[in-house]
Amino acid sequence: QVQLVESGGGLVQAGDSLRLSCAASGLTFSRYGMGWFRQAPGKEREFVAGINWSGGSTLYAESVRGRFTISRDNDKNTVYLQMSSLKPEDTAVYYCAQSSRVTAVPPASQYNYWGRGTPVTVSS
Numbered sequence: 311q312v313q314l315v316e317s318g319g320g321l322v323q324a325g326d327s328l329r330l331s332c333a334a335s336g337l338t339f340s341r342y343g344m345g346w347f348r349q350a351p352g353k354e355r356e357f358v359a360g361i362n363w364s365g366g367s368t369l370y371a372e373s374v375r376g377r378f379t380i381s382r383d384n385d386k387n388t389v390y391l392q393m394s395s396l397k398p399e400d401t402a403v404y405y406c407a408q409s410s411r412v413t414a415v416p417p418a419s420q421y422n423y424w425g426r427g428t429p430v431t432v433s434s
Contacts, residue, residue: 312336312423314406319428322396330391332406332425340384343414346391348402360414396432403427
């Protein structure tokens with residue numbers, strides 16, 4: 311049974327940093343791309359960042375590029391999202407997801423397993 315468990319969310323102030331983690335089990339983690347998505351209240355889920363199977367290629371949404379960094383540790387079956395210079399508009403529930411491919415690109419339809427999410431609230 312595939313399980314993705316996010317952690318690290320919380321309440322922070324604008325300008326602060328936060329690191330999210332996503333621990334995976336029940337799958338061959340190193341074979342697949344991994345992505346982070348977020349969903350703000352009243353909005354659709356959106357792609358935040360993706361990383362390919364080896365960690366050698368990453369992709370970011372324009373809104374977070376230069377502030378967020380995605381990384382992975384295949385030995386620990388864990389993917390991370392380091393978030394810096396946080397803004398109130400980053401407030402959302404953050405989800406990690408396993409891609410069905412070695413790559414990790416925006417369409418949510420490419421992802422076949424999802425975590426339950428971890429909330430991030432950024433106050434102004």
